[in-house]
Amino acid sequence: MSENVTSDLIHALVDKMEGPSVDWDGWTSLAMILELPDGTFNEAHGFLYSPDGTISAVAADARDVKPTVDAYTNSYYKPGQALPVQMLVQLDRTKSKCNVTFEDTDATRWKMTPRNRKEFREGLRPKFD
Template identity: 60%
Template sequence: MSGNVTVGLIRSLIDTMQGPIADVDSWDSLAMILEFPDGEFNEARGYLYSPDGVISAVASDPWAVRSAVKAYTDSYYQSGEALPRKVLVQFDRRAREYNIAFEETDETRWKVTPQNFRELREELRPTFD
């Protein structure tokens, strides 16, 4: 896989993310979940982690990031192959490290509910050792 498609994906998510109370300028790290229900990309949402400890919900416009997501998935999956259910993109901009994890079968993985949203946002927080 080319590093350029990974950089393009992360850059696209960052450039288009918005949230009602998100500090889109001074955050340290982010975790974004890309969703592919029925084999089609349709959502990019997640969290920004700020240095002051604030965690903000954010989303990226799926239409704006669609081409970057397609370029990324095309670098992993061949034409006609089933796409993953979800992709988790974690990025720490201070350390300049990232991790991308695929969920191939479990539609409920990384699903936010009123009961789990606090623990899930901690589970998704990027940590690189």
């Protein structure tokens, strides 16, 4: 692993993500929610956004990206310190910008429901100036 844990995290998520119907070559941005209930990473899921407006659901196998997620959180949190319950990783490939947002307590902050599905997906879309 390199010394840039953010780059490593994004590469691991992108390299390991899968989805049923995805524009693998043309997508321009990514939003991925990492779930860490009880301080243990166990799930990565989110969306790819394509220029034509298509939003594709994707996920990354937790076993494949756990070492990279652990390295990332270990670089921000001291041993014994409570980890966040969720993390939102956003990437805009066209602008070469990324952001990682921590949610320390609200495990429902980034939860999709049938009622909020469209707003939820759009709300996670990276918007960098």
